[in-house]
Amino acid sequence: MPRAPNAVDFWRGFALVSIFINHVPGIFYDQFTHRAVSISDSAELFVFLAGWSMHYVIGNPTRPTPMHHVVFRLGGRAVALYAAHMMIVMLAIAILASTARLLDNPLLLEWHNAAAVFYRPIETHIGIALLSHQLGYFDILPLYVALMLVAPLLAIIDRAVPKLLLPASFALYLASLVVPLTIPAWPVEGQWFFNPLSWQFIFVLGLVLGRDWGIGRWVRQHIALIRWAALPIVIVGMIFVLTGGTWIDPTEVPEPKLLFINGKTFATPIRVIQFLALVAVMSIVYPYIARAIPTVVGILAMLGRNSLEVFCAASILSLVGQIMRYALPDGVWLDTLLVTGGVSLMGMVAWLSEWRARAGTPV
Template structure:
């Protein structure tokens, strides 16, 4: 088992935050950093995913490019199958709740109506990732980003200086044009435009590289920590003031000046980077003063995909529980307890399976 580190810890923190924020109205929602920030756990999660991709690519540096393509394409397929599976489970949970509670209205929750009213087209859209349920739409973004992983690794290996400029150019084009992928059979666009969100993913990948954040001197990191703290505080002040730019008073292209999540407007990028820098500096203090918390969140972060899938389904169950019991306070505490327990169990089982696989490999090697 790996020792706790800032990447796993903050990824675990993002997973817990995502779980809470995916149960609208829960009392703990008001204490997540989304309420005090211009960005939220989605930016943190995607940024750390890019950072983690760097570690994978670095571990394969001596391998031919074909091995890198195979490894990253396999990961993208795993995430794709996870998205299909949890969406089917979510539809079953929604259908079961609607039938058990005799509340047909529940079948319309989170864009689910199409699956029951037009199942043929909905299932085609599901397989193509063009049909997405609300609160189950971040993994499709992750699939696209990981599917681009081989191209990212190839550019980084062959012409590394082009990677960030190309990513930034695509990001600017998206802000100018509103470039996105359409959904179907429900008309609309992806909640997370992959053409915009690839930018923060690439930023994580680049900053995780040999010339990235780890190469900065301790003095530079300390300066960045305090500068980021100021920016985080400024973002918190704006969020607490509930300030939102009025699109009618903004010049074109308006996406440059809004706090838009779908297209990851620049204000969200800058704030997310400040948060990442601040969190990185804060980890040493947290690990020193709260080792059990560090261990638990790092455990979640090390097994992020399984934990995310578990958290997504448990958050949906939490929504149903709050609906059934009218959002009572004790139900909120129970939802949080069950959620954290389920996420911890998923992480523990994942870790246990890894240990069994490692022991089996050692026995075979010794035979």
């Protein structure tokens, strides 16, 4: 039996639906996702919850999971994520190629950084395998793979010197902003859209805040006070976004500039602080939502329980959605069809995944 709906699965399902909608640029419903009123978006939520879930694998000080189990499980998860990423990238390339042929539009071969795959396949296939070549909107899983590859190391540090994990993560985060450090792309020049050296901090924050000891425990004990402190930050963030985010001129801020400006690639402090404030404020609402709309909560929690399968489906569906918006007469009707159809299919993928687990399907 799948586990009952809970806040973590619910919010992860929420993040997956948001990512699906946000990955169809120009879609009418984009304005109703939380990024329309928030500096951070569903990417931060997704990575934070990935870190949060990691503490279930690690266990707690009184009942620690054997370290070799932790390492194998996290390593295995990294491999699964990598395989899933390869599959959806190949599918995306095939979808772009077949649509380009069908619509007689070679421009689609160049969409979302796919051009190099077709025009210089030898190096680009190596780049895809090394994760140094990423298609546009298919760049969150490479980050997740990178994070899960280092997750065993994080688990070992956490077990050996628990108090070191967050400071070490913060130090690396700070270095990535101050120097700044990033991961280069290849063969197309550039850098990773989600810089793992910065985003690992959100992942680790999820891990340490998720557990009911250490800093996580302290936060739970003071959550009411923290919420009151966080509320103005959320409101200011909302006004910042609604007014076009023009208060801060990036050229005017002091060095190192990344400490003061809003940048998604580096998960800059302004985003992280607003995100943590948002988490603190919104953490109060789940019980009310669960009571008010249990069916919706149940569906989103189901999506969250099967996040990898659903994420893969959402990635492909959002690409299909983009192509449909290009190929068909646009309008709210089409966007409505895409969102309802897409979320329904994501639900079906999650349901099938759980059905297979229930049925004990060996393949």
